[in-house]
Amino acid sequence: MLPVVEDGHAVNVTTIKGRQEAGLGNIAIEWVLVGRELAFHVQAQGWDPTRLSWIEPVGQVDKAAEQSGGCYIQNKHKFPLLSADGNLRASNPGEKGVVFGLHKPERYLPELHPALMRSSPPFRAGDLSHYCGVAGLKHGVSVSWLTAQSHAMSYYHHVNNVSRYHSRMVTLLALALSLQAGGYLAAQTCSCGAPPLLGFIDGGPKDRGSWQLAWEYEYNDISNLVNSTRPLTPDDRQQTSQSGVLKVSYGINRIFSVTAMLNMILKERDVTDLLRVRGVGDGLVILQANLTPGYNYPQRELVVGVGIKAPIGRADLKRNEVLISADMQPSSGAWDGIFTGYASSEVLMPRPVRVFISTSYRLTGSYLRFPSTNQRYQFGDEFVASLGAGYTLGPRLGLTLMGRFRSSGASRFSGALIPNTGGQWYYLVPGIHLALPNGVNLGIGGQLPLYQKLNGLQLTTKFSISMSVFYSFGGRSSLGI
Amino acid sequence: MFRPKPFFLMIVLGLGLMLGGCDRIFSSRDRGGVPGGLWLIPVDEVFGGGPGKDGIPAISNPQFAAAKDVGFLADNSLVVGVKVGAETRAYPHLILDWHEIVNDQISSSNYALTYCPLTGSAISWNRTIGGQTTTxxxxxxLYNTNLIPYDRASGSNWSQMRLLCVQGENIGSAVEIFPIVETTWKTWREMYPETKVMTTSTGYSRSYGAYPYGSYRSDRSLLFPISDSDDRLHPKERVAGLIVDDQAKVYRLGTFAAGDTVRVINDEFKGIPIVVAGSEKSNVIVIFQRSLPDSTVLSFTPLQQVLPVVMLDNEGTSWDLFGRAVAGPRAGAQLPITRSYIAYWFAWGTFFTGVEIYSD
Known part of the structure; x- marks a missing residue:
């Protein structure tokens, strides 16, 4: 017979540690009772929902537990833990937290837990149970770890710090992966000249009234000399590009969000003389639609977007009255159409891994680069695809790794293809991401070229590094989820 | 939860970084950057070609091999041939396409062999300017898509096809042209079997077997604006042109196709008697003055099957493709050099409005 605890008191219970086979398929319950504290978890594997209506631990809110890092549930109802073999009620007696687990077929939860439904989307039948591990038991040990079903995440984040950090870290990862997703605009003789913006498009906010604010810096060393696929010994010249992008995103509702970006460019080319160009680049506005609103169990998203890139900065800078080349101008000079797609999903492991794929396509316009002869210049269309994953190392730290493919068409002068522009690139993009206590998140990443097939001879990226700072707020939760 | 401080801090930081970086352009003049000042050509028709100054590296220490040791040239590969005294050197187009300028020296002759792949123009001129030898x-x-070399002594910019310094300390100075012969490798090595050939050991890493501009040399496209367009011929047809007083006259290779291997045209342009010798079969055209310093005006007939000797004058002197008298009464004499070279038709049409096309 299972022990019974009421109102925080262990009644007729001493220190017990044991395991109870529930007799409901592959379900096991383990518990530890230390002093007046009960810790237990429920583990289920491949359970049959037809045999088990629901399992719901009960307990009482303890604000102290929330603030100290405890894990608790908020529930005004008391329900049997098991559909058979008696009842078990457990409470969170204090600041040490409690371990519990739950799993629930969807059809029962709305009836039984309306309070939960306000913050948690419906569960899905067939979901595995999970359990929450909390460090901090005074005399005991923490049990297990969070497998982070998203419904539990959204539920947890209301109620305990551990889950909040975890949820936040997953959000951090999602944003960080997104910020590294896509690619960047490229151009001309080195095919890396136009302002980078596509690399900073993510899935966008998912809640009405939520904001995301990001600033990303990228340093691009463009000193590799490649002829088609063949790397050549570089000449004695240096070319770099630095960009800063300010991005503001706003969640219109659970489906639509809008993102605006603006970048600044600093380009340097140093051979015999140094040419340095600095200025505002291009701006971009994208409307995104989340095709999976509320799909949080597990957390998955599919977001598509359409937007426009505007030539905010100048593309006609001259040095001593001589028009400099297009790849050294701050702006691309043209209006472009942008199409994006982003999909991600959590993959449950001992720690959650988030995998994603991101694609973007830029349909380039032309601009009047040579007004005296009424001739136009056009960068090539660009397609970027990224496939990657993010892994949480802890409540504040995450790692990301992705592969990126980029294809750029050749540039055109008055409709004619310009040799030695355009090509295909493959990159490896690692990243580290850190969540700070005040809601600001930091990221550091790099981009390493693995392979390229260029049109002719070009300077191309040797390596690039990026740093990002982003901050989300508003919406239904402080995490901007 | 909204935290205003980080939000506004990021906004201010972001905007500050951006607005602080207003459009600016900087170049290091002290390191040879392009100086400002007067240009003899419309500066709004001068454009940055892309790679930047010395982004296409000129060669200043070319390496050579004997013709018999050269295996990277096909028979129909174009070369630019130079002859100084008894020494001959060939500079392959497939190397010049990547470097555009070779600074070289034979005996006391210091020359810059310039070649613009976008206008197809090869011109050799004296590197000694105002008594100073430079590179x-x-x-x-680019001006009208044509190469603008600069001399390293003064940083002055020169228009290749204008044969003139158009900006800088030497503004207005004209180049001193040295005669060259542009032909196929097969023709050149048959004419000069002891020739030296510039090798691909340039000190730079390039794919010399590949043409860097795609289909440019045969299609009708241009990569940069030109001031004037003349559609009378295919834009990429290679024609030999003569410049007199900023006007030009061109001779098509097809003009020299009539049966004989070599054809000679005794012509006149702007009152100057000239002789044009060429062979479509051998892919060569050269232009010299027929009037000598002693006021003798010669007339020429072609010589066949004795390249590089191509013509016989009315006095019985035979002359080669370099305008050198090789035998006869005037043996050792040199026909006066003209301001002439081979280039794509479109370049002639844009540099010299109303350019005359020779016709029989």
């Missing part, structure tokens, strides 16, 4: 580099600038 030339690729400025990265």
């Amino acid at each position: 030339f580099g690729v400025s990265g600038l």
Whole structure:
């Protein structure tokens, strides 16, 4: 017979540690009772929902537990833990937290837990149970770890710090992966000249009234000399590009969000003389639609977007009255159409891994680069695809790794293809991401070229590094989820 | 939860970084950057070609091999041939396409062999300017799609096809042209079997077997604006042209196709008697003055099957493709050099409005 605890008191219970086979398929319950504290978890594997209506631990809110890092549930109802073999009620007696687990077929939860439904989307039948591990038991040990079903995440984040950090870290990862997703605009003789913006498009906010604010810096060393696929010994010249992008995103509702970006460019080319160009680049506005609103169990998203890139900065800078080349101008000079797609999903492991794929396509316009002869210049269309994953190392730290493919068409002068522009690139993009206590998140990443097939001879990226700072707020939760 | 401080801090930081970086352009003049000042050509028709100054590296220490040791040239590969005294050197197009300028020396002759792949123009000129021997580099600038070399002594910019310094300390100075012969490798090595050939050991890593501009040399496209367009011929047809007083007359290779291997045209342009010798079969055209310093005006007939000797004058002197008298009464004499070279038709049409096309 299972022990019974009421109102925080262990009644007729001493220190017990044991395991109870529930007799409901592959379900096991383990518990530890230390002093007046009960810790237990429920583990289920491949359970049959037809045999088990629901399992719901009960307990009482303890604000102290929330603030100290405890894990608790908020529930005004008391329900049997098991559909058979008696009842078990457990409470969170204090600041040490409690371990519990739950799993629930969807059809029962709305009836039984309306309070939960306000913050948690419906569960899905067939979901595995999970359990929450909390460090901090005074005399005991923490049990297990969070497998982070998203419904539990959204539920947890209301109620305990551990889950909040975890949820936040997953959000951090999602944003960080997104910020590294896509690619960047490229151009001309080195095919890396136009302002980078596509690399900073993510899935966008998912809640009405939520904001995301990001600033990303990228340093691009463009000193590799490649002829088609063949790397050549570089000449004695240096070319770099630095960009800063300010991005503001706003969640219109659970489906639509809008993102605006603006970048600044600093380009340097140093051979015999140094040419340095600095200025505002291009701006971009994208409307995104989340095709999976509320799909949080597990957390998955599919977001598509359409937007426009505007030539905010100048593309006609001259040095001593001589028009400099297009790849050294701050702006691309043209209006472009942008199409994006982003999909991600959590993959449950001992720690959650988030995998994603991101694609973007830029349909380039032309601009009047040579007004005296009424001739136009056009960068090539660009397609970027990224496939990657993010892994949480802890409540504040995450790692990301992705592969990126980029294809750029050749540039055109008055409709004619310009040799030695355009090509295909493959990159490896690692990243580290850190969540700070005040809601600001930091990221550091790099981009390493693995392979390229260029049109002719070009300077191309040797390596690039990026740093990002982003901050989300508003919406239904402080995490901007 | 909204935290205003980080939000506004990021906004201010972001905007500050951006607005603080207003459009600016900087170049290091002290390191040879393009100086400002007067240009003899419309500066709004001068454009940055892309790679920047010396982004296309000129060669200043070319390496050579004997013709018999050269295996990277096909028979129909074009070369630019130079002859100084008894020494001959060939500079392959497939190397010049990547470097555009070779600074070289034979005996006391210091010359810059310049070649613009976008206008198809090869011109050799004296590197000694105003008593000072310098080297030339690729400025990265283009005028009418044509190469603008710069001399490293003063940083002055020169228009290749204008044969003139158009900006800088030497503004207005004209180049001193040295005669060259542009032909196929097969023709050149048959004419000069002991020739030296510039090798691909340039000190730079390039794919010399590949043409860097795609289909450019045969299609009708241009990569940069030109001031004037003349559609009478295919834009990429190679024609030999003569410049007199800023006007030009061109001779098509097809003009020299009539049966004989070599054809000679005794012509006149702007009152100057000239002789044009060429062979479509051998892919060569050269132009010299027929009037000598002693006021003798010669007339020429072609000589066949004895390349590089191509013509016989009315006095019985035979002359080669370099305008040198090789035998006869005037043996050792040199026909006066003209301001002439081979280039794509479109370049002639844009540099010299109303350019005359020779016709029989």
